[in-house]
Amino acid sequence: MLNVIGRYDYRDPYATRGQPKDWGADLGKDLRGLRIAYSPTLGYAEVDDQVAARVREAARNLEQLGAEIEEIHPGFESPIDIFQKLWFTASLDFWSKCSDRQREQLDPGLVANARTAQQWSALDLFQALGRRANFTEGLERFNQDYHLLMTPTVPIEPFEAGHEVPPGSGMRDWEEWAPFSYPFNLSQQPAASVPCGFTESGLPVGFQLAGGKHDDVRVLRACHAYMKAHPPRFPRVPDPSEMA
Numbered sequence: 001m002l003n004v005i006g007r008y009d010y011r012d013p014y015a016t017r018g019q020p021k022d023w024g025a026d027l028g029k030d031l032r033g034l035r036i037a038y039s040p041t042l043g044y045a046e047v048d049d050q051v052a053a054r055v056r057e058a059a060r061n062l063e064q065l066g067a068e069i070e071e072i073h074p075g076f077e078s079p080i081d082i083f084q085k086l087w088f089t090a091s092l093d094f095w096s097k098c099s100d101r102q103r104e105q106l107d108p109g110l111v112a113n114a115r116t117a118q119q120w121s122a123l124d125l126f127q128a129l130g131r132r133a134n135f136t137e138g139l140e141r142f143n144q145d146y147h148l149l150m151t152p153t154v155p156i157e158p159f160e161a162g163h164e165v166p167p168g169s170g171m172r173d174w175e176e177w178a179p180f181s182y183p184f185n186l187s188q189q190p191a192a193s194v195p196c197g198f199t200e201s202g203l204p205v206g207f208q209l210a211g212g213k214h215d216d217v218r219v220l221r222a223c224h225a226y227m228k229a230h231p232p233r234f235p236r237v238p239d240p241s242e243m244a
Helices: 049-064 080-096 100-104 108-117 122-142 182-187 216-229
Strands: 035-038 068-071 148-152 191-198 204-211
Touching (some): 049 068, 049 148, 049 191, 080 108, 080 182, 122 182, 148 216, 191 216, 204 216
Parallel strands (some): 035 068, 035 148
Antiparallel strands (some): 148 204, 191 204
16 A cells, blocks of 8 residues: 555655555565564553563564564653644644534534634744754664564543543543654654554553664564464453353
């Protein structure tokens, strides 16, 4: 799919030149020589014990596959404020273009984000863009010593559908339970999630591998090698009659 949508197109202002001819060129390579920084929390996230255990086991598996694993944090604080300045402002832009009838049909979380952004100024947004650039530079500098950065994908077990945040958690917005996702949205660095087991209640756990800018080929190589060596083995789903 990337070989189709990853091509440069002048009609896309965000497209870049110099992309590989085949994004899957390295899928057959092993992990020898890859230096992977393993950060269980990025230095600031709270991670469920079972999630942490599965991801740590995955780090050991990567090491057995030939990768060099070093537990280390990249050394930045949570960039959630930067992300919200950009995300909420984009929500406000979308909300402002909607009719009153359309606004009534919008997700309540999006509306709340848009209304929060109404309090901000153009200067707030401009400063957030500057902080984003500094944040990206810091991660790219970190990647000069490591090929990939490993974290949990999500720090908590999956929760019930229909909720933006886990019920009873006290959280207000989804970024609060996705501390490993938005940093790489900000830095525009490729990242992929790989399944690595289940909690005691049978809920899935994944780890994430992030690479430097435009290093999708290496991310895909590492994820493919892990999945080939450790394909997902789904727990048995009980028959409803057995649960009566």
